[in-house]
């Protein structure tokens with residue numbers, strides 16, 4: 427089983443960026459925890475981050491046929507990107523949306539998620555642990571499809 431974890435803009439600033447909201451652990455710590463969890467679960471994982479919407483769209487397109495599922499934190503593009511929604515619909519891979527914070531409890535402009543218009547599977551407000559939780563959900567989802 428191969429899983430792609432895609433992270434959107436500013437997530438590379440973890441640890442520096444608004445630590446009261448996003449925590450003190452940095453992006454390298456997130457990557458290490460995701461990789462360790464994948465190893466424990468016996469799945470292959472690739473983790474990518476981009477600040478560019480088009481890169482994320484291309485990564486979703488290229489995931490078709492290469493990965494069994496996606497874990498996606500589109501960050502700010504969650505709330506704006508019809509292009510990411512269209513790419514998800516176009517490719518049709520099982521996807522779990524993840525957010526470090528609880529977007530439903532934050533500013534109103536964060537309440538709309540275009541990613542949620544594609545997938546009902548959402549983990550929010552669990553910090554980095556949420557990525558591990560999302561991976562468990564995705565592994566179950568992919569298992570049900572096989």
Ligand code: DQA
Pocket residue numbers: 435436437499500501502503504524525526527528529536
């Ligand atoms: C985020 C929430 C988004 O609203 C925000 O723009 C981010 C991070 C989260 O992980 O909590 O960049 O996706």
